[in-house]
Amino acid sequence: MATAPEALAAFHDYEPEPEDFEAAVIAGLSKPQKTLPCKFFYDEAGSALFDRICELEEYYPTRTELALLETRAPDIAALAGPRCHLIEFGSGSSIKVRILLDAMESPEAYTAVDISREHLLKSTEALAAAHPEIEVHAVCADYSKPLELPRPERHPDARPVAFFPGSSLGNFGAEQATRFLRRTADMLREGRGDLVIGLDLQKHVSILIPAYDDAEGVTAAFNKNILARANRELGANFDLGGFTHRAIYNDEFSRVEMHLVSDRDQQVTVGGRHFRIAAGETMHTENSHKYTIDGFRRMASEAGFIPAAAWCDAGNLFSIHYLKTV
Numbered sequence: 001m002a003t004a005p006e007a008l009a010a011f012h013d014y015e016p017e018p019e020d021f022e023a024a025v026i027a028g029l030s031k032p033q034k035t036l037p038c039k040f041f042y043d044e045a046g047s048a049l050f051d052r053i054c055e056l057e058e059y060y061p062t063r064t065e066l067a068l069l070e071t072r073a074p075d076i077a078a079l080a081g082p083r084c085h086l087i088e089f090g091s092g093s094s095i096k097v098r099i100l101l102d103a104m105e106s107p108e109a110y111t112a113v114d115i116s117r118e119h120l121l122k123s124t125e126a127l128a129a130a131h132p133e134i135e136v137h138a139v140c141a142d143y144s145k146p147l148e149l150p151r152p153e154r155h156p157d158a159r160p161v162a163f164f165p166g167s168s169l170g171n172f173g174a175e176q177a178t179r180f181l182r183r184t185a186d187m188l189r190e191g192r193g194d195l196v197i198g199l200d201l202q203k204h205v206s207i208l209i210p211a212y213d214d215a216e217g218v219t220a221a222f223n224k225n226i227l228a229r230a231n232r233e234l235g236a237n238f239d240l241g242g243f244t245h246r247a248i249y250n251d252e253f254s255r256v257e258m259h260l261v262s263d264r265d266q267q268v269t270v271g272g273r274h275f276r277i278a279a280g281e282t283m284h285t286e287n288s289h290k291y292t293i294d295g296f297r298r299m300a301s302e303a304g305f306i307p308a309a310a311w312c313d314a315g316n317l318f319s320i321h322y323l324k325t326v
């Protein structure tokens with residue numbers, strides 16, 4: 001287990017892996033439509049690949065959300081008010097949150113929640129070093145499950161403002177997304193807290209598909225990293241050369257799906273279990289649901305939030321919502 005870097009107030013390790021990983025791979029490969037859950041993309045190598053995706057020309061969400069955050073940071077800071085406790089889900093490299101921390105009046109604390117342990121520690125350490133005035137907590141946990149977050153030690157009553165950027169909510173189906181939002185609203189309400197969430201918008205497939213299937217093949221490597229990780233951590237024997245990355249748009253569910261397509265009939269062994277994969281059969285690895293502003297506001301309201309503001313860029317590519325609980 002990693003130890004807490006010095007600059008951090010605390011590192012809370014809820015140890016979300018690895019038994020979960022083996023059980024999830026076996027359960028996923030046992031289904032008629034084989035699946036591998038996308039939260040397991042993110043080990044150290046997967047997080048580094050995701051950071052490369054964010055730099056790609058085709059991957060418009062990161063630069064669009066960053067620009068929108070820069071423009072709207074004063075509005076967000078005004079709604080949040082002074083001395084907040086910012087809580088970020090899926091904090092990754094903790095880049096976007098810096099825009100909010102810089103705009104907010106005297107933020108007291110920052111808690112980063114991420115499943116990718118080493119990357120989380122590196123990123124929060126860098127942020128804590130740059131902001132010694134802020135109490136920084138790192139929480140290694142799976143945010144798709146109920147979770148009790150630490151309170152800041154110096155200012156336990158600081159108003160919580162959650163931040164969920166990157167359209168990561170879109171990895172959940174509608175039911176799971178509503179469940180996550182309801183749990184988050186319930187957690188925030190006691191402290192009269194708010195949620196700032198970034199969501200990708202519905203748009204033409206000619207923009208969507210290249211964002212998930214870039215010319216350089218970085219997203220393909222990111223998708224296949226889940227196989228490499230299963231080989232490394234579970235002693236599985238996936239042949240990475242025997243699968244091809246595929247991104248498709250599923251109109252019925254307004255989502256981009258990532259799959260790994262088997263190039264031939266093959267057999268893989270995981271945890272002593274054998275699975276046949278036919279030529280052309282796919283393992284479905286990720287969903288990225290795309291929203292409309294009104295559709296998401298309805299979902300947030302059903303989950304107990306009060307939509308306070310929504311912003312999008314001039315090209316209607318990406319949206320940021322400010323939701324209140326009281």
Ligand SMILES: C[S@@+](CC[C@H](N)C(=O)[O-])C[C@H]1O[C@@H](n2cnc3c(N)ncnc32)[C@H](O)[C@@H]1O
Binds near residue numbers: 047050090091167
């Ligand atoms: C799409 S990336 C977004 C990163 C960053 N927030 C951004 O907007 O660029 C998703 C992040 O959430 C983390 N993550 C994915 N599923 C998770 C889960 N179930 N629980 C906790 N963290 C998760 C990943 O490790 C990764 O850092």
